Amino acid sequence: MKGLNRFAILVACATFFLIIAGALVTSHDAGLATEDWPLSNGQVFPKMVGNLFWEHGHRMVATTVGMLTIALLIYIFVKEKRRWVRRLGVFALLAVVAQGLLGGLTVKLLLPLPVSTAHATLAQLFFCITVSLAVFTSRSWIEARPLAHEEKGTLPLRYLCTTALVTIFLQLIIGATLRHSATWDQHLPTELILAHIGGALAVVIALGTATLTVMRRYKGEIFLTRPAMLAMVLLVVQLFLGLAAYMTRLASPNDPQPLNPMIGITVAHVACGALVFVTTIVLTLRTFKVLPASGSALELSRQTSGVVGT
Amino acid sequence: MNKQTKVWLVLSIALSLLALASACSTKTPDTNTPGDTATAAPYSGPTGTVSGVISYEGTPPAPKKIDTAADPVCGQKNPNLATDDTVVKDGKLANTFVYIKDGTVEGGKKVSEYAWSTPTTAVQLDQNGCHYVPHVLGVQVNQKITITNSDATQHNIHPTPKNNPEWNQTQPNGAAPIEKSFNRAEILIPVKCNQHPWMKAYIGVMRTPFFAVSSADGTFEIKGVPPGKYTVVAWREGGVNGTEKTLEVTVPASGAAKADFAFGGAATTSLTPSLKMMPAIEFPMMH
Numbered sequence: 001m002k003g004l005n006r007f008a009i010l011v012a013c014a015t016f017f018l019i020i021a022g023a024l025v026t027s028h029d030a031g032l033a034t035e036d037w038p039l040s041n042g043q044v045f046p047k048m049v050g051n052l053f054w055e056h057g058h059r060m061v062a063t064t065v066g067m068l069t070i071a072l073l074i075y076i077f078v079k080e081k082r083r084w085v086r087r088l089g090v091f092a093l094l095a096v097v098a099q100g101l102l103g104g105l106t107v108k109l110l111l112p113l114p115v116s117t118a119h120a121t122l123a124q125l126f127f128c129i130t131v132s133l134a135v136f137t138s139r140s141w142i143e144a145r146p147l148a149h150e151e152k153g154t155l156p157l158r159y160l161c162t163t164a165l166v167t168i169f170l171q172l173i174i175g176a177t178l179r180h181s182a183t184w185d186q187h188l189p190t191e192l193i194l195a196h197i198g199g200a201l202a203v204v205i206a207l208g209t210a211t212l213t214v215m216r217r218y219k220g221e222i223f224l225t226r227p228a229m230l231a232m233v234l235l236v237v238q239l240f241l242g243l244a245a246y247m248t249r250l251a252s253p254n255d256p257q258p259l260n261p262m263i264g265i266t267v268a269h270v271a272c273g274a275l276v277f278v279t280t281i282v283l284t285l286r287t288f289k290v291l292p293a294s295g296s297a298l299e300l301s302r303q304t305s306g307v308v309g310t
Numbered sequence: 311m312n313k314q315t316k317v318w319l320v321l322s323i324a325l326s327l328l329a330l331a332s333a334c335s336t337k338t339p340d341t342n343t344p345g346d347t348a349t350a351a352p353y354s355g356p357t358g359t360v361s362g363v364i365s366y367e368g369t370p371p372a373p374k375k376i377d378t379a380a381d382p383v384c385g386q387k388n389p390n391l392a393t394d395d396t397v398v399k400d401g402k403l404a405n406t407f408v409y410i411k412d413g414t415v416e417g418g419k420k421v422s423e424y425a426w427s428t429p430t431t432a433v434q435l436d437q438n439g440c441h442y443v444p445h446v447l448g449v450q451v452n453q454k455i456t457i458t459n460s461d462a463t464q465h466n467i468h469p470t471p472k473n474n475p476e477w478n479q480t481q482p483n484g485a486a487p488i489e490k491s492f493n494r495a496e497i498l499i500p501v502k503c504n505q506h507p508w509m510k511a512y513i514g515v516m517r518t519p520f521f522a523v524s525s526a527d528g529t530f531e532i533k534g535v536p537p538g539k540y541t542v543v544a545w546r547e548g549g550v551n552g553t554e555k556t557l558e559v560t561v562p563a564s565g566a567a568k569a570d571f572a573f574g575g576a577a578t579t580s581l582t583p584s585l586k587m588m589p590a591i592e593f594p595m596m597h
Contacts, residue, residue: 028507029504030504031504041482050463050505051507110476256374256376256392
């Protein structure tokens with residue numbers, strides 16, 4: 001089981017790298033560096049010059065992640081007895097295939113906003129799945145036991161975390177729409193910038209509330225406090241990165257080409273956003289694991305905890 | 311805490327939904343382009359010219375050096391590659407697209423009510439030194455554009471029109487010329503290369519042949535213009551959709567009309583006595 005968990009972590013890390021590679025394509029305006037898909041100019045290994053380096057590099061990383069996902073699925077079917085984990089593995093494969101096809105559509109349809117946004121959003125969802133698989137196969141998940149029931153009359157923490165998660169996901173969609181609505185040499189639409197700022201405020205409130213609640217109710221439980229604190233720290237970093245990304249992006253249309261400060265900071269903002277999302281996923285999953293709301297949830301928790309194949 | 315938490319929860323959900331709704335709002339596309347209506351008969355009769363000089367007032371922005379490290383071929387062939395959005399020599403501005411937007415030919419017919427045949431000769435657009443040459447060009451609707459690649463690297467030509475179909479085509483070094491045309495009038499279509507993001511060109515697609523691009527000394531001449539009263543527009547890149555200046559001119563039979571334009575700084579459009587000035591149309595600058 002340890003091997004499976006490590007492999008799931010590897011796939012999750014590779015997915016994170018893939019998100020960074022995809023963000024680099026967008027920031028370099030390299031999505032249409034070739035009219036071709038899935039090959040680049042009819043070649044598997046074209047000359048990686050100009051923006052083709054970023055676009056074809058992204059495709060190569062994506063192919064690697066696809067292969068790793070297939071390998072992970074096989075590994076899961078060999079080692080894992082929990083049926084729902086197996087199903088999640090199948091779902092991961094379906095998601096990565098769909099993501100590849102969406103990537104192809106973005107090229108063939110010349111980057112229409114809805115398709116590009118869907119591609120960026122599915123990337124985050126796929127990352128969510130791979131991280132979830134890493135969580136579900138971890139020792140800490142399997143060995144975790146339910147904590148005491150939450151006080152009656154209080155809002156369950158799991159709902160607070162779910163709210164934060166949904167808010168972050170909506171914010172990621174707005175961010176993806178904003179990012180793909182204008183290339184580096186165009187100004188970003190004001191209404192989308194305002195929407196993204198509003199979304200950031202909503203995330204601060206939702207995640208802040210969830211984190212504060214964790215710290216108040218479960219101070220000594222690192223199983224919950226660690227992801228909660230990490231998510232908050234990442235959120236603070238993300239807010240600064242967002243501000244910096246906005247400043248560099250504001251100047252970008254006057255630049256002769258996409259410049260490294262704008263590219264670096266914007267990509268870091270995308271990557272950090274993904275980390276805030278998955279850290280909140282870890283927190284949410286863990287609250288569902290150790291904070292059963294009812295007898296039935298407690299039963300479910302028992303069922304999901306102990307079935308190990310090794 | 312409970313009540314407060316609920317309030318915060320409702321607030322955060324409402325905020326994010328509001329943000330999402332705002333993100334999904336649509337924008338009406340800009341349709342302010344020359345018409346495409348078919349015309350009845352060709353014009354036959356005396357013609358004159360519209361000519362002038364495009365000036366740049368104030369200090370033009372210095373060209374910005376382009377980093378070609380991503381493709382060494384570009385740097386080898388064109389080591390001093392720089393932006394060419396504002397090419398000014400002795401106060402005269404090159405690459406300004408000047409065209410007759412509208413007007414009435416002597417006799418009362420609108421210029422758009424005549425048929426203007428499409429030239430059979432193709433207009434050239436070359437990629438040379440990782441740079442589009444020319445930077446600004448004009449064609450008539452359905453006139454062929456021959457695109458060549460003179461570089462030892464590959465390019466991709468990617469026009470991003472609003473009224474014509476968008477396309478993106480890779481052209482490896484040594485590949486045959488690409489022939490394209492646009493079937494609707496449009497001012498002006500940006501052309502980029504997603505391989506080399508600094509490469510930009512602009513194509514003006516006109517229904518009439520009444521357009522010209524200012525040369526290195528800032529001069530332009532539009533030939534074969536029927537006598538009449540016209541609105542002449544000078545367009546240059548910059549801002550969201552470029553910057554335009556407008557003048558009204560009267561072209562006498564077999565004579566010449568002058569239309570001088572000025573851009574930059576606190577430029578005002580100069581007029582000859584035969585010209586009547588119209589308020590300049592300034593598109594919002596984002597700089």
